[in-house]
Amino acid sequence: MRYACGMDALAFGAEVVAVSASGVLAPGPLFVANVMYGTRQGALSGIKVAHGHAVVESTVIAVIAAGLFSASAFIADYADIVTIFGGVSIIGFAIVQIISIVAARKKSDQKKKIETRKGPFATGVAFSALNPFFLVWWLTVGLKLISDSAAFGSVTGPALLFGMHVWMDYAWLAATAYLASKGSSVLKSKYYRVLMLGLTGLLLYYGAQFLTSGIMIK
Helix, strand or coil, X not given: CCXXXXXXXXXXXHHHXXXXXXXXXXXXXXXXXXXXXXXXXXXXXXXXXXXXXXXXXXXXXXXXXXXXXXXXXXXXXXXXXXXXXXXXXXXXXXXXXXXHHHHCCCHHHHHHHHCCCCHHHHHHHHHHHCXXXXXXXXXXXXXXXXXXXXXHCCCHHHHHHXXXXXXXXXXXXXXXXXXXHHHHHCCCHHHHHHHHHHHHHHHHHHHHHHHHXXXXXX
């Protein structure tokens, strides 16, 4: 597909938004962790998570666009390693959350133990770089978008694609973090802990799923 005029650029933008929705809105460990941070820090934590995610995403797009490796070679050689490390990191994060939640006697104490200024950003980086489904998405579904973006130039095209895609990550993560903060404000401490433990349970599920998948790949 080639784009040569302003309307074609708009058509490409529509394609990016439509296709990106399948990745941006998909539930996963990054989304769950974002909600957990959102209950404490609101929309700002969502923006921080999006910052970390954007750092990894821009790198992935740039590397694929530069042709430094092929999708098939990457999946064959590194998918199991990424999946196993991703599973371990997510399970580790979940265990830390459980210890903090159980140990906290008051909601304010819980905030002090868990909340850190760099936590959401680091989580955005880790849960993106170590998420095999995120990488596979860019190496399969996203690969067509990167290929189509080349019509606008080898540098301008991928940069345009990134800009058209990443705003959705920021909007989604900031909005869900904000809604999480509003929801937690009306919960009593008892139910707040139940909510956090439930979200942590989801993280354990994703971590176990990644770890099992990585072992099976090997």
